[in-house]
Amino acid sequence: xxxxxxxxxxxxxxxxAAATVLLLTGPARTARWISALAFVLTFLLALGALGDVGExxxxxxxxxxxAHLTVLTAFVAMTTSWASLANGRSTFDWAPLDQRGGAGYAxxxxxxxxxxLALLAxxxxxxxxxxxxxxIAGVLVLGLARIASWKVLLIAGLGxxxxxxxxxxxxxxxVTALGPGFASLSxxxxxxxxxxYSGPLLDLAFAFLLIGYGTTAALVPLxxxxxxxxxxxxxxxxxxxxxxxxxxxxMIILRLRSLVAASGAAAEPNSAIMTLGLxxxxxxxxxxxxxxxxxxxxxxxxxxxxxxxxxxxxxxxxVATFGGVLHMTLHALTRASLWQCAMPAMxxxxxxxxxxxxxxxxxxxxxxxIALAAALFSLAALPPFGxxxxxxxxxxxxxxxAPLLTLPLGVGLVLVAxxxxxxxxxxxxxxxxxxxxxRVELAALIPVWLQLAVVLVLGLAMPGPVVAWFKAxxxxxx
Amino acid sequence: MAPHFAYGTLADEIAHxxxxxxxTLSFVLLYQRRVRMMINVxxxxxxxxxxxxxxxxxxxxxxxxWLIALLTFAGKAMAIPTLLRRAAQRRAADHAIExxxxxxxxxxxxxxxxxxxxxxxxxIGVPAxxxxxxxxxxxxxxxxxxxxxxxxxDHPAGRVIGFLSMENxxxxxxxxxxxxxxxxxxxxASLALASVxxxxxxxxxxxxxxxxxxC
Numbered sequence: 001x002x003x004x005x006x007x008x009x010x011x012x013x014x015x016x017a018a019a020t021v022l023l024l025t026g027p028a029r030t031a032r033w034i035s036a037l038a039f040v041l042t043f044l045l046a047l048g049a050l051g052d053v054g055e056x057x058x059x060x061x062x063x064x065x066x067a068h069l070t071v072l073t074a075f076v077a078m079t080t081s082w083a084s085l086a087n088g089r090s091t092f093d094w095a096p097l098d099q100r101g102g103a104g105y106a107x108x109x110x111x112x113x114x115x116x117l118a119l120l121a122x123x124x125x126x127x128x129x130x131x132x133x134x135x136i137a138g139v140l141v142l143g144l145a146r147i148a149s150w151k152v153l154l155i156a157g158l159g160x161x162x163x164x165x166x167x168x169x170x171x172x173x174x175v176t177a178l179g180p181g182f183a184s185l186s187x188x189x190x191x192x193x194x195x196x197y198s199g200p201l202l203d204l205a206f207a208f209l210l211i212g213y214g215t216t217a218a219l220v221p222l223x224x225x226x227x228x229x230x231x232x233x234x235x236x237x238x239x240x241x242x243x244x245x246x247x248x249x250x251m252i253i254l255r256l257r258s259l260v261a262a263s264g265a266a267a268e269p270n271s272a273i274m275t276l277g278l279x280x281x282x283x284x285x286x287x288x289x290x291x292x293x294x295x296x297x298x299x300x301x302x303x304x305x306x307x308x309x310x311x312x313x314x315x316x317x318x319v320a321t322f323g324g325v326l327h328m329t330l331h332a333l334t335r336a337s338l339w340q341c342a343m344p345a346m347x348x349x350x351x352x353x354x355x356x357x358x359x360x361x362x363x364x365x366x367x368x369x370i371a372l373a374a375a376l377f378s379l380a381a382l383p384p385f386g387x388x389x390x391x392x393x394x395x396x397x398x399x400x401x402a403p404l405l406t407l408p409l410g411v412g413l414v415l416v417a418x419x420x421x422x423x424x425x426x427x428x429x430x431x432x433x434x435x436x437x438x439r440v441e442l443a444a445l446i447p448v449w450l451q452l453a454v455v456l457v458l459g460l461a462m463p464g465p466v467v468a469w470f471k472a473x474x475x476x477x478x
Numbered sequence: 479m480a481p482h483f484a485y486g487t488l489a490d491e492i493a494h495x496x497x498x499x500x501x502t503l504s505f506v507l508l509y510q511r512r513v514r515m516m517i518n519v520x521x522x523x524x525x526x527x528x529x530x531x532x533x534x535x536x537x538x539x540x541x542x543x544w545l546i547a548l549l550t551f552a553g554k555a556m557a558i559p560t561l562l563r564r565a566a567q568r569r570a571a572d573h574a575i576e577x578x579x580x581x582x583x584x585x586x587x588x589x590x591x592x593x594x595x596x597x598x599x600x601x602i603g604v605p606a607x608x609x610x611x612x613x614x615x616x617x618x619x620x621x622x623x624x625x626x627x628x629x630x631x632d633h634p635a636g637r638v639i640g641f642l643s644m645e646n647x648x649x650x651x652x653x654x655x656x657x658x659x660x661x662x663x664x665x666x667a668s669l670a671l672a673s674v675x676x677x678x679x680x681x682x683x684x685x686x687x688x689x690x691x692x693c
Contacts, residue, residue: 125660129667136674144674144681150634153678157641157671158628164668165621165648171658172614172651180657200601204618 006057007048008120011070014042015113019106028101035105036085039078042112046074049120061122061188064473065251065325070119072329073244076336077112079447080240083340086444087347092234094143104141104234111137111241118248124185127252128167131216132160134245138229141238148228155225159215166208173201191259199265206260206269210253210276217249218303219310220279230299231353236339243335246306247328254313254321261316273314278408280307285415294342294423295353298335301379304416305331305387311409312394315401322474323393330386330458333451334378340448341372344440355426362428368440369427371448378455380420381413385452386459489537490610493654496530497616500650501592504623504643508588509581513566513635517559520639524554527646531653543653545662550649553669558642558676565680566635578630588623595619613654620647638679642672 018038025031049070052062092104111134118130135156142149167185174184177196183189215222226242233239253273260269284304291297305327312324345368349357362369378385391413398406458466503523510516528550535543579587595618599611624647627640645668652658652665 123660125664129660129663132667132671136671139674139678144678145684147682150678150682153675154628154637154641157675158625158644160671161641161644161648161668162621162625164664165617165644165651167664168648168651168655168658172655175655175657182659184657185659198602204598204602208621 004058006052006055006060007045008052008057008060008062008067011042011045011049011074012060012113012117012120014038014045015109015116019109019113022102022106022109023100025102025105026100028105031102031105032085034102035109036078036081038109039074039081039112042116043071043074043078046071046116056122056188059122059126060120061186062120063187063255064469064476065254066119068325068329068469068473069244069247069251070116072332073112073115073119073247076240076244076332076451077237079451080236080336080340083444083447084236084343086441087344092141092143094140094145097141097143107137107141108237108241111141112244115241115244115248119251122186122188123182124167124170124187124190127187128160128164131163131213131245131248134241134248135160135216138238138242138245141234142229142232143234146232148232151228152225155222156215159212159222161212162208162215163212166205166210166212169201169205169208173197173205187255191255191262194259194262195264197263197265199263199267202260202263202266206256206266207272209256210269210272213249213252213256214276214310217246217253217310218280218306219276220283220303220307223280223283223303226303227296227299230302231293231295233295236336236343239339240336243302243332246302247332250306250309250313250324250328253310254324257313257316270314270316274311274402274405275314277307277309277311277314278405278412280304281311281412281416282408283307285412285419288416288419289422292355293353294346294355294358297423298338298342301416301420302331302335304412305335305379308391308394308413312397315394315398317397317401318471318474320394320397320401322470323390323397325473326458326470327387327390327394330390330455331379333455334375334385334387337448337451337455338372338375338379340444341368341375344368344444345372355423358423359426359429361426365439367442367445371445371452373424373427374452375448376420376424378452380417382417384456384460386455386457389459489533493530493534493537494610494612494616496526496533497613497650497654499526500530500646501616501619501623504620504646505585505588507639507643508584508623508627513633514563516636516639517562517566520562520642521555521559523643523646524550524558527649528555531649534653538656540656542661546649546653546665549662549665549669554642554646554672558672561673561676561680562635562638565676565683568680568683578632584626584630587626591622591626592619595622610654614651617647617651617654620644620650622647634679634682638675641675645669645672 022031050067053064053067055062092098097104114130114133118127121127139149139153171184174197177193178184178189218226229242230239257269260266281304284300287300309324309328312320345361346353381387381391398409500523506519528547531543531547596615599615621644624640624644628637631637631640652661
C-alpha cells in the first residue's frame with residue numbers, strides 16, 4: 001500500500017497534516033512559521049507530482065493541466081505566505097479564530113489541501129466534496145459573524161448545490177456506458193467513453209454543472225460572492241487561495257467542455273461557455289470605472305480575467321486553450337503580486353481601501369508604490385508583460401474561429417485595461433499629508449518581483465520547454 | 479420518440495407518490511408567510527423525502543438508501559429544523575415575511591418552472607435501470623423551485639430554507655439513481671454545507687441582535 005504512495009498523494013496530505021498540527025499550536029507567531037514551512041513543503045511536493053503526469057494512482061488522476069495548476073496554486077500560496085510573514089501579523093477578525101492562534105492558519109492549510117484534492121481527484125464526486133471543503137474553509141477564515149461571509153455562503157452554496165445536482169445527472173448519463181459504481185463518475189473513465197452517453201441527459205447535467213462551477217469560477221451572473229469575500233478577507237493568503245478556487249473551477253469547466261464536445265449526441269457546449277465568459281468580461285469593463293475601493297476594484301478585475309479564460313476555453317481548439325491556460329497562469333501570478341503589495345499599502349492608513357487612502361503612495365513609500373504600479377500594469381495586460389501575449393493569442397484565435405465575437409471581446413479587454421490604470425493617478429499624486437508610516441520591508445517585495453519577473457519572461461521570450469509543456473496541456477484538453 | 483409515461487408496479491407508484499409529495503411541499507414553501515410555518519413545512523418535506531428513501535431502499539434492497547433515509551430523518555427533518563428554530567427565536571422574528579413578489583405571481587412562476595423542468599426532461603431516454611423521466615422531472619423541479627425561493631425571498635431564514643429545499647432535490651434525484659457512487663459521502667457533505675449555512679444564520683442573528691441581517 002505504502003509503495004503506491006506518490007508525490008501526488010503527499011501533496012494533498014501535507015496541507016491537511018499541517019492543519020492538524022496548527023490546530024494544536026497555541027501562539028500565533030509559531031503558527032505563522034509552521035504554516036509558511038508547510039507551504040514550502042507542499043510546493044516542493046507539487047513539483048514532484050509533475051513526475052506522475054498521465055497516471056491515475058489510487059483514486060487520483062494526474063492530468064497535465066491538473067499537475068500544472070497544482071504547482072501554480074502551491075507556488076502562489078507559498079510566496080504570499082512569505083510576503084505576509086515579512087509584513088507582520090495578520091489578524092483573524094472572528095473571535096473563535098483569534099483566541100486560538102493557529103486556527104486561522106489551519107483553515108488556510110485546509111483550504112489549500114482541499115483545492116489540491118479537487119485538482120487531482122479522479123472522481124467527480126470527490127472533486128465536488130473538495131470544492132465544498134475549500135469553500136467552507138474560505139468562508140470560516142472570513143468569520144461567520146459577518147454579513148459578507150453570509151452572502152458568500154449563500155451564493156457560493158447555491159452554486160455548489162447546482163453543481164452537486166449536475167454531478168448526480170452526470171453519473172446518470174454515464175451509467176449506461178460505464179455501469180453503476182465508481183467508474184460512472186471517474187474522470188479517467190468518463191473522458192475516453194464520451195461517445196456513449198445519453199445526449200439529452202448529458203446536456204442537462206452540463207447545464208447544471210456549468211452554472212454551478214461557473215459560480216465558483218466567479219462568472220456572471222453569480223459572481224457577486226467574490227466581491228464580498230475579497231472585501232473582508234483578513235490577509236493576502238486568504239485572497240490568493242480564494243482566487244485559486246476560480247482556477248480549479250475553470251479547469252473543471254474545461255474538462256466538462258471536452259467531455260461534452262467529445263460526445264456526439266449532446267449539444268455543443270462552446271457557445272454557453274463563451275457567453276458566460278464574455279458577459280463577465282463586459283461586466284468588469286463597465287463596472288471597474290465606477291469602483292473607488294481597491295478591494296472591490298481588484299475583485300472585479302479578477303472576475304473579468306476569469307471571464308477571459310472561460311471565453312478562451314469556449315472558443316475551443318488547442319491554440320485557444322493554450323491561450324486560456326497561459327492567461328490563467330499569468331493572471332494568478334500577477335494577482336498574487338498585486339495583493340502582496342496592496343495589503344501593506346492599505347495597512348498604512350489603518351486598512352482603508354478607498355483610492356483616497358492610497359493617494360501619494362509613490363511619494364511616501366517609493367518601493368511599494370513602484371511594485372504596486374508594475375503589478376497593475378501587468379494586470380492591465382499591457383506589453384511587455386505576459387498577459388498581453390496571452391490575450392493577443394486569444395483574440396487572434398477568436399478572429400479565426402468566431403470572428404463576430406472579436407468586437408465585444410476587444411472592447412471588453414480595452415475597457416478593462418484602461419480602467420485598471422485609473423488608480424495609478426491616485427498613487428502618483430504628491431503626498432499632501434505628512435506620511436510618516438513605516439515603510440514596507442524589502443524582503444516583503446521579493447516575492448512580488450519574483451512573480452512579475454516570471455510574467456515578464458513568459459511574455460517576452462517563452463523558453464522552449466515551457467512552450468512544449470503548455471502545448472502538451474492544451475492538446476490534452478483541446 | 480413519443481412521450482411515454484410508464485405506469486409501473488404499485489411499488490413504483492408509491493415512490494412516485496412520495497416524490498410528488500416532496501414537490502407539492504416545495505410549492506407550499508413558496509407561499510409561506512411565517513418563519514415558523516416555513517420551518518415546519520421544510521421539516522415535513524425532509525420527512526417525506528426520508529420516507530421515499532426508505533421505501534426505495536426496501537424495494538431494491540440497498541443499504542445505502544437506508545443510510546440516506548436515516549441521515550435525512552436525523553439531519554434534515556430533526557437537527558436542522560431545531561437549529562433553525564433556535565436561530566429564528568434569537569432573531570425574535572416570527573412576524574410575517576414579505577417576499578419580494580406576491581403569493582400568486584410566485585405560484586405562477588413556480589408552475590412555469592415545473593413546466594420548464596418537464597420540457598427539459600422530456601427528450602431524455604432514461605436507462606432501464608435508472609429513474610423514470612417523471613422522477614427526474616420531479617427532482618429538477620424541486621431544485622429549481624428552491625433556487626426560485628432563494629432568489630425572491632428577502633428574509634434570511636427564507637433564503638436558507640430555499641437553499642435547503644434545493645438540496646432535497648438532489649437527494650430526490652440521487653435516491654432514484656441506482657449505483658450512484660459516493661452517495662452517502664455526498665449526502666453527508668451536503669448536509670455539512672447546510673449546517674454551516676444554518677450556523678452562519680444564527681451567528682448573524684447573534685451579531686446584530688434583534689435587528690435584521692441585510693442581504
